[in-house]
Amino acid sequence: xxxxxxxxxxxxxxxxxxxxxxxxxxxxxxxxxxxxxxxxxxxxxxxxxxxxxxxxxxxxxxxxxxxxxxxxxxxxxxxxxxxxxxxxxxxxxxxxxxxxxxxxxxxxxxxxxxxxxxxxxxxxxxxxxxxxxxxxxxxxxxxxxxxxxxxxxxxxxxxxxxxxxxxxxxxxxxxxxxxxxxxxxxxxxxxxxxxxxxxxxxxxxxxxxxxxxxxxxxxxxxxxxxxxxxxxx
Amino acid sequence: xxxxxxxxxxxxxxxxxxxxxxxxxxxxxxxxxxxxxxxxxxxxxxxxxxxxxxxxxxxxxxxxxxxxxxxxxxxxxxxxxxxxxxxxxxxxxxxxxxxxxxxxxxxxxxxxxxxxxxxxxxxxxxxxxxxxxxxxxxxxxxxxxxxxxxxxxxxxxxxxxxxxxxxxxxxxxxxxxxxxxxxxxxxxxxxxxxxxxxxxxxxxxxxxxxxxxxxxxxxxxxxxxxxxxxxxxxxxxxxxxxxxxxxxxxxxxxxxxxxxxxxxxxxxxxxxxxxxxxxxxxxxxxxxxxxxxxxxxxxxxxxxxxxxxxxxxxxxxxxxxxxxxxxxxxxxxxxxxxxxxxxxxxxxxxxxxxxxxxxxxxxx
Numbered sequence: 001x002x003x004x005x006x007x008x009x010x011x012x013x014x015x016x017x018x019x020x021x022x023x024x025x026x027x028x029x030x031x032x033x034x035x036x037x038x039x040x041x042x043x044x045x046x047x048x049x050x051x052x053x054x055x056x057x058x059x060x061x062x063x064x065x066x067x068x069x070x071x072x073x074x075x076x077x078x079x080x081x082x083x084x085x086x087x088x089x090x091x092x093x094x095x096x097x098x099x100x101x102x103x104x105x106x107x108x109x110x111x112x113x114x115x116x117x118x119x120x121x122x123x124x125x126x127x128x129x130x131x132x133x134x135x136x137x138x139x140x141x142x143x144x145x146x147x148x149x150x151x152x153x154x155x156x157x158x159x160x161x162x163x164x165x166x167x168x169x170x171x172x173x174x175x176x177x178x179x180x181x182x183x184x185x186x187x188x189x190x191x192x193x194x195x196x197x198x199x200x201x202x203x204x205x206x207x208x209x210x211x212x213x214x215x216x217x218x219x220x221x222x223x224x225x226x227x228x229x230x231x232x233x
Numbered sequence: 234x235x236x237x238x239x240x241x242x243x244x245x246x247x248x249x250x251x252x253x254x255x256x257x258x259x260x261x262x263x264x265x266x267x268x269x270x271x272x273x274x275x276x277x278x279x280x281x282x283x284x285x286x287x288x289x290x291x292x293x294x295x296x297x298x299x300x301x302x303x304x305x306x307x308x309x310x311x312x313x314x315x316x317x318x319x320x321x322x323x324x325x326x327x328x329x330x331x332x333x334x335x336x337x338x339x340x341x342x343x344x345x346x347x348x349x350x351x352x353x354x355x356x357x358x359x360x361x362x363x364x365x366x367x368x369x370x371x372x373x374x375x376x377x378x379x380x381x382x383x384x385x386x387x388x389x390x391x392x393x394x395x396x397x398x399x400x401x402x403x404x405x406x407x408x409x410x411x412x413x414x415x416x417x418x419x420x421x422x423x424x425x426x427x428x429x430x431x432x433x434x435x436x437x438x439x440x441x442x443x444x445x446x447x448x449x450x451x452x453x454x455x456x457x458x459x460x461x462x463x464x465x466x467x468x469x470x471x472x473x474x475x476x477x478x479x480x481x482x483x484x485x486x487x488x489x490x491x492x493x494x495x496x497x498x499x500x501x502x503x504x505x506x507x508x509x510x511x512x513x514x515x516x517x518x519x520x521x522x523x524x525x526x527x528x529x530x531x532x533x534x535x536x537x538x539x540x541x542x543x544x545x546x547x548x549x550x551x552x553x554x555x556x557x558x559x560x561x562x563x564x565x566x567x568x569x570x571x572x573x574x575x576x577x578x579x580x581x582x583x584x585x586x587x588x589x590x591x592x593x594x595x596x597x
Contacts, residue, residue, distance in 0.1 A: 058594075082510055082512050085509065099502055100245075101245040109237075114510050115509075
């Protein structure tokens, strides 16, 4: 772990809900070194999803500085955030969010196509990732033909296909049973260990958060505590 | 990959897609059928004009190329023209419109036979009594009549004496005298056809006749055939423009509704694409590409349906409504349908690219 790949200074986000202004983030400061697996935990309304969305370029910040993979997210517009999503970050969502009309393989190709990479065949190293995820034989199936665990592994494969600087995982085990949850978390940790993939995961689940190197606790739009996890066996 | 997206989206909602394609195809059929009918009528008129075997047609001044005038020229003019230099034969006819584009033609049978070579009979015989009527095979099919049947036309009961081969001047023929009496135009004719001693004298005879009397329209048959065009069918051009306008509106609304629904149904997918880094231009391209495919398929279907309308109309009204296949209108109708489809997809496309990715991803 070395230079910060995410650097956040005094990040603020205010939403307008009708005539009411809601402060979702109230001055967040955070640095995430390259190669770290960071877990963010907190109750609903703590601001962890907002932080996730800003780092992923899905919504702009209201104030402060957010630098992700060298791009100052607070100073770019919609097209800049689109470029951030296309080149530097990838998402894994709780609801998998696979394109339902495409096969698993085409879902991965779609991500490659959007990022401007070749789609006719997968690189050998990515083939290894597919083997590691255990979905190499399931690529011709549509999402509706896959189990929840398989769908989430396809989503992880799709997220990794474009070799993003940061993998952003939003409650990746929220829709999975215990066995599949453990499998997915182990995979994420394994991918982090083997590939040095930076991962930022938000979760409600304290046990899931333990898979990260570090846990950031949030409440009421602020980081309240940061703790380091012990080594995993 | 865009084609893959479009194909899978279309395949995923086959009923919506088929319905949209059908609804885009209908205005294409409408356009092609209407143009086919107008061109078919013109082509049929041209062939029938040529089938008379004349070199020159004389009509009253101010008459339209295709419109049927009442008998206003004196019958004795036929004899006068027959006596002019280079005129080998002259034949007067009376034209009585009977509704639609059909007309009852009153002829002088010996003169008609001499000029045109005579009718070829499929059934029956030539005129034997004043009430005898000859009809061509298309009109017989249309009215489901045979030789010996009765037909009431212009309030008069006619006896179908014979069914003849089509292609000579009109579809229905009676003797000139009874028709003149029926119309109260005894001694008058609507048009006069001249056959010359040599086709090379056409220009000089026309010039001569115009000098003698400029109160008539004198046209060579070649000129007449070239003037028989869609532009001379009264009110057709504005009607055609109205149909084109309706076609554009239908295709536009169909695609607008279809793609609007599709964008709403695919809100989450659009959110996924945006989360993957899809630019607005790609999202818009996907919507437009789908509209393009539907517009193209609608055009193909519309063309295919035109053959169905041609078959159906030919079965029902082969004489009154001949329908041609006008290939030059295929790309025009297709462009209209595809252009309107793309236009209709623009608004849903704008909605798609304006969608907030977080809200789109949360869409159930």
